[in-house]
Amino acid sequence: xxxxxxxxxxxxxxxxxxxxxxxxxxxxxxxxxxxxxxxxxxxxxxxxxxxxxxxxxxxxxxxxxxxxxxxxxxxxxxxxxxxxxxxxxxxxxxxxxxxxxxxxxxxxxxxxxxxxxxxxxxxxxxxxxxxxxxxxxxxxxxxxxxxxxxxxxxxxxxxxxxxxxxxxxxxxxxxxxxxxxxxxxxxxxxxxxxxxxxxxxxxxxxxxxxxxxxxxxxxxxxxxxxxxxxxxxxxxxxxxx
Amino acid sequence: xxxxxxxxxxxxxxxxxxxxxxxxxxxxxxxxxxxxxxxxxxxxxxxxxxxxxxxxxxxxxxxxxxxxxxxxxxxxxxxxxxxxxxxxxxxxxxxxxxxxxxxxxxxxxxxxxxxxxxxxxxxxxxxxxxxxxxxxxxxxxxxxxxxxxxxxxxxxxxxxxxxxxxxxxxxxxxxxxxxxxxxxxxxxxxxxxxxxxxxxxxxxxxxxxxxxxxxxxxxxxxxxxxxxxxxxxxxxxxxxx
DNA sequence: GGCGGACTTTGCGCTGGCGCAAACTGCCTG
DNA sequence: CAGGCAGTTTGCGCCAGCGCAAAGTCCGCC
Numbered sequence: 001x002x003x004x005x006x007x008x009x010x011x012x013x014x015x016x017x018x019x020x021x022x023x024x025x026x027x028x029x030x031x032x033x034x035x036x037x038x039x040x041x042x043x044x045x046x047x048x049x050x051x052x053x054x055x056x057x058x059x060x061x062x063x064x065x066x067x068x069x070x071x072x073x074x075x076x077x078x079x080x081x082x083x084x085x086x087x088x089x090x091x092x093x094x095x096x097x098x099x100x101x102x103x104x105x106x107x108x109x110x111x112x113x114x115x116x117x118x119x120x121x122x123x124x125x126x127x128x129x130x131x132x133x134x135x136x137x138x139x140x141x142x143x144x145x146x147x148x149x150x151x152x153x154x155x156x157x158x159x160x161x162x163x164x165x166x167x168x169x170x171x172x173x174x175x176x177x178x179x180x181x182x183x184x185x186x187x188x189x190x191x192x193x194x195x196x197x198x199x200x201x202x203x204x205x206x207x208x209x210x211x212x213x214x215x216x217x218x219x220x221x222x223x224x225x226x227x228x229x230x231x232x233x234x235x236x237x238x239x240x241x
Numbered sequence: 242x243x244x245x246x247x248x249x250x251x252x253x254x255x256x257x258x259x260x261x262x263x264x265x266x267x268x269x270x271x272x273x274x275x276x277x278x279x280x281x282x283x284x285x286x287x288x289x290x291x292x293x294x295x296x297x298x299x300x301x302x303x304x305x306x307x308x309x310x311x312x313x314x315x316x317x318x319x320x321x322x323x324x325x326x327x328x329x330x331x332x333x334x335x336x337x338x339x340x341x342x343x344x345x346x347x348x349x350x351x352x353x354x355x356x357x358x359x360x361x362x363x364x365x366x367x368x369x370x371x372x373x374x375x376x377x378x379x380x381x382x383x384x385x386x387x388x389x390x391x392x393x394x395x396x397x398x399x400x401x402x403x404x405x406x407x408x409x410x411x412x413x414x415x416x417x418x419x420x421x422x423x424x425x426x427x428x429x430x431x432x433x434x435x436x437x438x439x440x441x442x443x444x445x446x447x448x449x450x451x452x453x454x455x456x457x458x459x460x461x462x463x464x465x466x467x468x469x470x471x472x473x474x475x476x477x478x479x480x481x482x
Numbered sequence: 483g484g485c486g487g488a489c490t491t492t493g494c495g496c497t498g499g500c501g502c503a504a505a506c507t508g509c510c511t512g
Numbered sequence: 513c514a515g516g517c518a519g520t521t522t523g524c525g526c527c528a529g530c531g532c533a534a535a536g537t538c539c540g541c542c
Contacts, residue, residue: 072393075478080396082389097382098375103389134339140381141338147388148323148344152313154395155321155439159529189489198396203529205491221489221538237316400499430519444499446521462508462519 013041013115017064021088022138026131035125039115046187050092050106050114057094057102059116063087066112067174067186071105071195081195083146084109086174089139095122096136110186154198157237162197163207164236167217171226180218181227189222254282254356258305262329263379267372276366280356287428291333291347291355298335298343300357304328307353308415308427312346312436322436324387325350327415330380336363337377351427395439398478403438404448405477408458412467421459422468430463 013036018024024032041064044050050061053072068085082104085091094102117125126133146169153162167184175182190201190208197204208224211217216232218225226232254277259265265273282305285291291302294313309326323345326332332355335343358366367374387410394403408425416423431442431449438445449465452458457473459466467473 072389074393074397076397078397080393082392094382096378097385098379099382103382103386137337138339140385141335141340141344144338144381144385144388145344147385147392148313151323151388151391151395152315152321154392155436156315156317156319190491191489195396200530201490202492202531205489206529209491219490431521432519441500442520443501443522446519447499450521460520 013039017115018062021062023062023090023132023135024129025135027129031129035117035129036115038121039117041113041115044108044112044114046108046110046112048108050108051102053103053105054101057092057100057119059092059118060090060095060122061092061106061114061116062090064113064115066114067109068112069107069109069192071107073105079195080198081192083143083150084170084174087112090136092116093122093136093140095119096140109188159197159199159203160207160235161237163193163199163204164232166193166196167224167226168229168232168236171229175226178225181225182229183223183225187222188224254280258356259303262303264303264331264373264376265370266376268370272370276358276370277356279362280358282354282356285349285353285355287349287351287353289349291349292343294344294346295342298333298341298360300333300359301331301336301363302333302347302355302357303331305354305356307355308350309353310348310350310433312348314346320436321439322433324384325411325415328353331377333357334363334377334381336360337381350429350433400438400440400444401448401476402478404434404440404445405473407434407437408465408467409470409473409477412470416467419466422466423470424464424466428463429465 015029015032015036018027018032018036019029024035027035039062044066050068051057051059063085065087067087068091070082070085070091072080072082074080085106091106092102094100097103126136153165157165170184170188171182174185176185177183190204193204194201208217208219211232212219214231216226216228216235218227256270256273256277259268259273259277260270265276268276280303285307291309292298292300304326306328308328309332311323311326311332313321313323315321326347332347333343335341338344367377394406398406411425411429412423415426417426418424431445434445435442449458449460452473453460455472457467457469457476459468
């Protein structure tokens with residue numbers, strides 16, 4: 001395990017990085033070594049674009065640490081956040097969707113580290129590595145499900161319910177236990193939440209203030225802790241059986 | 242080419258049915274024959290469910306004729322139309338998304354004919370038939386793109402713009418030239434349009450009435466003709482370069 | 483330590499579009 | 513051809529949530 005092979009960007013990557021990531025979990029150590037040897041690793045500051053909507057999809061990525069926000073920008077310049085990606089998932093996998101440009105912009109929501117490979121290796125990975133394709137399409141399926149849910153929510157729910165749902169989804173996917181409750185694990189502003197729910201930062205601010213008075217959440221600058229998820233579920237309008 | 246093999250449902254299917262459908266277009270006649278021999282063919286009346294959300298995904302389908310509406314139902318019973326599928330596309334391809342249940346309900350928007358295969362053949366098709374996987378994922382990619390656009394629209398646009406966009410999308414995908422303009426090729430009610438755009442049938446009705454007075458559209462019972470797509474584009478808020 | 487910018491809060495007035503209700507119209511069925 | 517139903521139109525009143533505005537708060541940087 002000594003580091004005698006020169007690496008472009010970082011010391012030789014350790015196999016354990018990938019062994020527990022679903023797309024690679026069924027592979028042998030030797031295969032993971034091959035995969036890592038072809039990867040580039042890079043650190044990104046919070047709030048920078050990893051790639052831009054419409055750009056040629058030259059690489060695909062695996063997020064090792066941090067969070068990615070997938071963003072689309074409208075013709076009039078407004079932003080909409082399509083979804084958040086937690087560590088351990090592939091992203092920028094345009095090829096899996098039969099595209100050769102990225103369909104949206106990927107921005108880091110917090111400081112992040114990602115591996116990437118040239119897109120030409122995609123077909124090879126799919127062919128050679130057992131379970132890679134299957135797991136990838138599971139990810140795609142989940143994201144489709146999530147987008148679908150967003151559409152249904154936007155079409156049928158009130159703003160208050162949508163914001164509650166967005167918070168619940170965030171703590172489910174990216175929540176971290178803290179003494180007061182569950183905290184969203186990356187910096188998130190009122191503006192961000194409004195872009196997730198299709199409303200304005202003013203309305204989000206009012207809702208959060210209200211909930212804070214009732215002890216449902218605690219929030220500070222770029223920081224939100226959900227204290228009483230159960231009551232939030234009630235607000236979100238989920239049906240109880 | 243004589244019909245001497247007994248078929249369960251219909252006379253022996255002709256190869257020409259599939260030769261021009263993208264997922265199969267790169268295949269040899271012999272392969273298409275194999276595929277057809279494993280298919281069941283069935284006709285559906287308008288408005289019936291081909292499969293239901295959450296049901297085990299036992300078969301996948303190719304729509305030969307007609308239109309499919311992909312629908313989700315909320316806990317409170319409201320319907321939301323996720324997208325429309327025109328003839329020539331695969332649907333019910335849960336397996337391509339790593340799922341074993343259907344993620345939404347498929348309802349025929351008009352009288353339709355579809356082939357179907359047991360889902361266990363999916364992996365075989367992907368493995369054996371060149372281009373099948375690629376074309377399938379292109380379809381998935383397109384649908385993701387469409388859903389994404391819907392989310393962005395719902396988040397940023399006014400009802401009037403959303404309805405205009407929905408109409409434009411419909412005539413693009415499923416439009417048919419008629420003397421007065423372009424008609425949506427299947428029966429569609431105000432209610433349907435409202436479920437597509439996340440509003441109420443009342444509002445849709447008012448908008449269509451208004452547009453009809455201005456000569457933008459002509460509409461009757463379950464029938465909509467767009468006469469002046471260009472002005473509709475302006476209403477939809479698309480940016481002109 | 484103080485300045486500036488980023489983020490947040492709050493008030494106020496207005497309006498788009500929803501809810502409700504009632505009437506109308508064309509199509510299908512018996 | 514007479515209902516009756518499914519789909520559509522239209523009017524009216526109301527309110528959730530947006531736009532605008534202004535002030536307050538926190539953080540990082542010089």
